[in-house]
Amino acid sequence: MAKSLPRSPLAPATFPDLPVIGGVRFAAAAAGVKYQGRTDVMLAVMDPGTAVAGVFTRSATRSAPVLDCQAKLGGDPGQGAAILVNSGNSNAFTGHYGQTSVAEITAAVAQRTGLRQERVFTASTGVIGEPLPHDRIVTKLDDLHGALSDTALQQAAEAIMTTDTFAKGASATVEIDGVPVQIAGIAKGSGMIAPDMATMLVYIFTDAIYDQAKLQALLSAENDTSFNCITVDSDTSTSDSLMLCATGASGVDATDHPAFATALRGVMLDLAHQVVRDGEGATKFVEIQITGAASDADAKVHGLAIANSPLVKTAIAGEDPNWGRVVMAIGKSGAKADRDLLSISFGDIRVAEKGWVAPSYKEELGAAEMKKDEITLKVDLGLGDGSATVWTCDLTHQYITINADYRS
Amino acid sequence: MAKSLPRSPLAPATFPDLPVIGGVRFAAAAAGVKYQGRTDVMLAVMDPGTAVAGVFTRSATRSAPVLDCQAKLGGDPGQGAAILVNSGNSNAFTGHYGQTSVAEITAAVAQRTGLRQERVFTASTGVIGEPLPHDRIVTKLDDLHGALSDTALQQAAEAIMTTDTFAKGASATVEIDGVPVQIAGIAKGSGMIAPDMATMLVYIFTDAIYDQAKLQALLSAENDTSFNCITVDSDTSTSDSLMLCATGASGVDATDHPAFATALRGVMLDLAHQVVRDGEGATKFVEIQITGAASDADAKVHGLAIANSPLVKTAIAGEDPNWGRVVMAIGKSGAKADRDLLSISFGDIRVAEKGWVAPSYKEELGAAEMKKDEITLKVDLGLGDGSATVWTCDLTHQYITINADYRS
Numbered sequence: 001m002a003k004s005l006p007r008s009p010l011a012p013a014t015f016p017d018l019p020v021i022g023g024v025r026f027a028a029a030a031a032g033v034k035y036q037g038r039t040d041v042m043l044a045v046m047d048p049g050t051a052v053a054g055v056f057t058r059s060a061t062r063s064a065p066v067l068d069c070q071a072k073l074g075g076d077p078g079q080g081a082a083i084l085v086n087s088g089n090s091n092a093f094t095g096h097y098g099q100t101s102v103a104e105i106t107a108a109v110a111q112r113t114g115l116r117q118e119r120v121f122t123a124s125t126g127v128i129g130e131p132l133p134h135d136r137i138v139t140k141l142d143d144l145h146g147a148l149s150d151t152a153l154q155q156a157a158e159a160i161m162t163t164d165t166f167a168k169g170a171s172a173t174v175e176i177d178g179v180p181v182q183i184a185g186i187a188k189g190s191g192m193i194a195p196d197m198a199t200m201l202v203y204i205f206t207d208a209i210y211d212q213a214k215l216q217a218l219l220s221a222e223n224d225t226s227f228n229c230i231t232v233d234s235d236t237s238t239s240d241s242l243m244l245c246a247t248g249a250s251g252v253d254a255t256d257h258p259a260f261a262t263a264l265r266g267v268m269l270d271l272a273h274q275v276v277r278d279g280e281g282a283t284k285f286v287e288i289q290i291t292g293a294a295s296d297a298d299a300k301v302h303g304l305a306i307a308n309s310p311l312v313k314t315a316i317a318g319e320d321p322n323w324g325r326v327v328m329a330i331g332k333s334g335a336k337a338d339r340d341l342l343s344i345s346f347g348d349i350r351v352a353e354k355g356w357v358a359p360s361y362k363e364e365l366g367a368a369e370m371k372k373d374e375i376t377l378k379v380d381l382g383l384g385d386g387s388a389t390v391w392t393c394d395l396t397h398q399y400i401t402i403n404a405d406y407r408s
Numbered sequence: 409m410a411k412s413l414p415r416s417p418l419a420p421a422t423f424p425d426l427p428v429i430g431g432v433r434f435a436a437a438a439a440g441v442k443y444q445g446r447t448d449v450m451l452a453v454m455d456p457g458t459a460v461a462g463v464f465t466r467s468a469t470r471s472a473p474v475l476d477c478q479a480k481l482g483g484d485p486g487q488g489a490a491i492l493v494n495s496g497n498s499n500a501f502t503g504h505y506g507q508t509s510v511a512e513i514t515a516a517v518a519q520r521t522g523l524r525q526e527r528v529f530t531a532s533t534g535v536i537g538e539p540l541p542h543d544r545i546v547t548k549l550d551d552l553h554g555a556l557s558d559t560a561l562q563q564a565a566e567a568i569m570t571t572d573t574f575a576k577g578a579s580a581t582v583e584i585d586g587v588p589v590q591i592a593g594i595a596k597g598s599g600m601i602a603p604d605m606a607t608m609l610v611y612i613f614t615d616a617i618y619d620q621a622k623l624q625a626l627l628s629a630e631n632d633t634s635f636n637c638i639t640v641d642s643d644t645s646t647s648d649s650l651m652l653c654a655t656g657a658s659g660v661d662a663t664d665h666p667a668f669a670t671a672l673r674g675v676m677l678d679l680a681h682q683v684v685r686d687g688e689g690a691t692k693f694v695e696i697q698i699t700g701a702a703s704d705a706d707a708k709v710h711g712l713a714i715a716n717s718p719l720v721k722t723a724i725a726g727e728d729p730n731w732g733r734v735v736m737a738i739g740k741s742g743a744k745a746d747r748d749l750l751s752i753s754f755g756d757i758r759v760a761e762k763g764w765v766a767p768s769y770k771e772e773l774g775a776a777e778m779k780k781d782e783i784t785l786k787v788d789l790g791l792g793d794g795s796a797t798v799w800t801c802d803l804t805h806q807y808i809t810i811n812a813d814y815r816s
Contacts, residue, residue, distance in 0.1 A: 061739030061747045093735045093747065095764030128732025129765055310718070310803075311811055318812030324536025327501045331469030339469045339501065356503030357537055395718075396812075400805050403719055404726030 005402065010277035010285050010373060010393070011166040018153050018171045018184040022207040023047040023247025025148035028159035029140045033133060034088030034126060041086045041137055042156035043144040044203065045113055048080040049248045051212035052121070053219040055227075057240035064091050064098030065122040066239060068106070072118050077212050081119040082109050083203060083243060084137070085160050087188070090239045091124035091132040101134040108138045112145045123201050123241045125188065126162050153205075157186035160201055163402060164188050164278050170270035174263035179252045181208045183263055187271040189278070200275050202227065202242040204267060208254035210246035218261060219244045226268040229300065229390040231307045232279035276391045281398030284316050286391065289378045293386030298335035302379065303390035305333030313395035316375060321366025323351045326377065341382030346370065413810065418685035418693050418781060418801070419574040426561050426579045426592040430615040431455040431655025433556035436567035437548045441541060442496030442534060449494045449545055450564035451552040452611065453521050456488040457656045459620035460529070461627040463635075465648035472499050472506030473530040474647060476514070480526050485620050489527040490517050491611060491651065492545070493568050495596070498647045499532035499540040509542040516546045520553045531609050531649045533596065534570050561613075565594035568609055571810060572596050572686050578678035582671035587660045589616045591671055595679040597686070608683050610635065610650040612675060616662035618654035626669060627652045634676040637708065637798040639715045640687035684799045689806030692724050694799065697786045701794030706743035710787065711798035713741030721803035724783060729774025731759045734785065749790030754778065 024046045028039040046052075054073050056066045084105060091098045106120040113120075124132060157167040171184040189200025210218075219242065227242060244264075246254075254260035277285055288306050293299035306312055309329040315322035323344050330337050340355035346369040350358045369375065432454045436447040454460075462481050464474045492513060499506045514528040521528075532540060565575040579592040597608025618626075627650065635650060652672075654662075662668035685693055696714050701707035714720055717737040723730035731752050738745050748763035754777040758766045777783065 057739075059736070059739030060741075060745040061735045061750070090732075093732060093760065093764060095748070095762065097764070128735060129760065310807070314808055314811035317808065320812070324498075324501060327469045327536060328467070331465075331467030333468075337468040340503070342469070352501065352537065354503065356501060356505070395808065397805050397808050399718070400722055400725065400803065400808060403722035404728070404804075 005165050007165045008278050008282055010282055015154055015167055016169050016171060018169050019182040020150045021182050021184050021205040022249025023050060024205050025150050026152035026156040027144045027147035028155040029144050031136045031140045033086050033136055039159035040088050041140055042159040044083040045148055046081045046245055046247050048078055050081050051077045051210050051215045051246040052081050053216040054243045055220055055223045061093060063124060063239045064094060064102050065124050066241060068102045069121045069241060072121060075118050079116050079119045082113050082115055083121045084109050085123045085201060086137055087160050087162050088126040089124055089130055089132045090126050090128050092128045092239055094131055097131050101132040104134045105137055108141050112141050123239060125201055125239050153184060153186060160188040163280060166278060168271055168274040170267045172263040172267050174259050176252045176254050176257055176259060179250060181250050181252050181254055182206060183267050185267050185271055187275055189275040200240060202271055204244045206246050207250035208246050208252055208260060209248040211255045214255050215244060215246055222265050222268055226272045230272045230276050231304060231392050273391060276393050279393035280402045281396040282393030283396055284394040285374045286316060286393060287376045288390050289376060291387045292380040292382050294336040294384045295386040296388055299386040299388035301335035302330055302333050303388050305329045307390050307392035310395055317394040317396045319370040321346055321370050336383060337381055343380045345378040347376050413573050415573045416686045416690055418690055423562055423575055424577050424579060426577050427590040428558045429590050429592050429613040430657025431458060432613050433558050434560035434564040435552040435555040436563040437552050439544045439548045441494050441544055447567035448496050449548060450567040452491040453556055454489045454653055454655050456486055458489050459485045459618050459623045459654040460489050461624040462651045463628055463631045469501060471532060471647045472502060472510050473532050474649060476510045477529045477649060480529060483526050487524050487527045490521050490523055491529045492517050493531045493609060494545055495568050495570050496534040497532055497538055497540045498534050498536050500536045500647055502539055505539050509540040512542045513545055516549050520549045531647060533609055533647050561592060561594060568596040571688060574686060576679055576682040578675045580671040580675050582667045584660050584662050584665050584667060587658060589658050589660050589662055590614060591675050593675050593679055595683055597683040608648060610679055612652045614654050615658035616654050616660055616668060617656035619663045622663050623652060623654055630673050630676055634680045638680045638684050639712060639800050681799060684801050687801035688810045689804040690801030691804055692802040693782045694724060694801060695784045696798050699795045700788040700790050702744040702792045703794040704796055707794040707796035709743035710738055710741050711796050713737045715798050715800035718803055725802040725804045727778040729754055729778050744791060745789055751788045753786040755784050
């Protein structure tokens with residue numbers, strides 16, 4: 001169970017101070033969906049004029065809430081919007097009953113908030129294949145609606161945790177036309193994390209004005225090099241949801257503004273890295289930088305092959321500078337590689353080059369690098385200009401303990 | 409280190425009695441390549457008239473011995489042949505020095521045996537990236553050559569072990585035109601096991617006469633549904649080698665004979681299953697039967713997605729009938745699936761159907777099934793006639809212990 005897991009050693013010291021985002025309010029409640037003694041439902045309600053964008057799992061067995069959200073993207077921003085998320089039960093592989101649960105919840109939220117049902121989005125995360133006790137959620141809606149507050153984003157982040165050992169939040173402020181625009185987001189995720197896609201739940205809010213179609217394009221593009229570049233265990237969730245809501249409360253139109261995109265990317269990367277830092281059982285945060293690949297796509301394939309290799313991940317857990325396993329992972333990835341052009345570094349230590357161990361390399365240098373909490377693996381293919389960076393964690397006994405014993 | 413690992417609980421009770429294969433002799437020796445106090449080199453020498461076929465890893469970073477073997481396939485069977493294998497060092501990612509090692513060893517074997525160098529095949533298995541001390545092997549060649557015996561196949565199987573906890577052998581006898589034809593094989597492998605391809609070392613010998621080109625075609629075809637359908641950890645070795653040698657000593661031509669193909673397939677499957685049974689840390693042997701897929705290729709993709717999922721494998725280790733994770737793996741595989749047509753069984757227990765848990769399913773039935781040492785997962789996609797069967801093992805603490813501490 002989530003509550004008994006020790007906080008990840010890679011966690012940030014505290015939850016960040018998040019700015020108020022005008023035009024959106026939050027509330028959390030304990031509905032007892034599955035967990036006892038903690039909050040497990042969060043509601044976000046956004047003012048009319050809010051543009052909503054989303055990216056969802058590509059799983060062929062995706063959950064009822066995901067299918068419902070996908071159908072609702074592109075709706076009229078004039079209506080305002082709401083997001084309701086529960087933890088403890090994913091409402092995935094629950095047949096027609098799953099669709100009924102979504103319909104019941106969205107209808108009830110629409111009725112309480114005065115929003116149209118087609119602007120009410122939901123997500124569910126937790127066990128697969130058990131019916132969602134949606135009545136427990138519906139009966140909490142009056143409480144939730146009454147508690148809505150523009151400062152409750154941290155409580156929302158806490159309510160959506162499952163095996164997470166810490167709540168995840170990030171924010172940025174960007175000045176556009178002399179006016180500060182705020183971006184703040186929350187995320188949950190620690191297992192079943194792999195592209196495609198973000199493999200977690202992520203909700204980001206901004207008070208910028210943003211054209212809804214362009215907001216969708218921006219979110220999809222930034223997702224490719226942030227949430228789609230992290231992996232914990234190569235398993236893709238049935239519930240992955242990433243949503244970005246622009247309320248417009250700042251009065252500033254950020255559409256196509258590069259500074260906004262940069263700030264948004266910073267928030268997305270921060271949240272993505274926090275998910276890796278909370279990877280089930282993680283003790284090392286690993287950045288894998290691939291350069292010199294035949295293409296960017298090839299670079300990402302190599303990076304993810306290394307990041308997903310159990311033998312690489314266990315070597316990192318054992319603080320073993322076992323670069324031979326990195327060579328193995330490159331070899332198996334399917335993307336272009338030439339053994340004799342490869343070079344590999346651990347941090348700034350050149351380990352291998354020209355098809356063999358680097359002449360300057362000494363085992364004790366690699367071993368010292370591997371003792372760090374944050375490790376950078378650099379691979380240059382020597383073939384072209386393709387590059388990618390991906391992030392992962394190590395594979396430890398604690399991952400086995402969590403997943404052999406916990407039904408998530 | 410290999411010697412300190414406990415024997416797999418899934419291991420057969422004893423090494424099988426293998427028949428003598430006319431036309432081939434074996435020897436093993438302790439050369440001290442890396443391990444001390446055990447044999448680590450095996451030599452097989454085959455009479456003139458031996459057809460040789462081989463299938464090798466597709467890794468882009470494959471080892472020097474693999475590259476050398478691939479170049480030598482299709483040579484003149486009139487010359488006889490030899491295979492030399494060492495454990496403890498894979499001679500992979502060892503640059504030009506690696507090619508020199510192969511040349512030195514094959515030249516020395518050719519000189520001792522009177523064979524042409526182009527009919528001397530080698531393999532090396534063990535640590536990646538360290539120079540192979542080939543002199544230690546060459547100085548043992550007189551001993552090996554003097555010790556050649558037609559009854560030393562088990563000793564050969566023992567010499568090629570690395571993290572294996574038991575030596576692997578299998579055999580079959582098939583009567584062709586009233587004459588018994590023998591097939592016997594050995595294998596090593598327990599980690600870095602995944603398609604493509606066989607991800608291990610396998611040597612099979614028969615006293616049948618067989619056209620060399622057709623032997624190659626037969627081996628490649630049978631490999632696709634045997635060694636290419638097993639996975640331990642999704643990692644593909646740089647050294648995978650599968651060779652089949654037909655000495656012709658029985659005087660019986662088995663070329664294109666269906667009974668021979670069937671017997672060969674039996675030996676290959678037996679060895680493949682033994683590799684899974686020795687999967688690092690394995691406590692469960694898992695057969696995954698996929699039916700009703702859109703194609704056989706799709707079925708294999710689904711099967712391997714399930715077999716390689718850390719979340720499925722840890723659930724099995726925990727004896728948790730967590731069919732939701734099977735649904736997740738099908739969803740992420742990328743092959744065609746329709747959530748509402750899927751059905752899943754554990755053994756004979758129908759668990760899920762029509763997009764939800766089966767009405768007859770009770771958790772205690774699934775839990776009882778998961779307590780078995782050998783587990784069968786059946787998935788029917790409900791889409792077409794495609795089928796495939798793949799084999800894997802569970803993912804346990806012992807896998808982490810072996811791979812976080814052992815530099816293989």
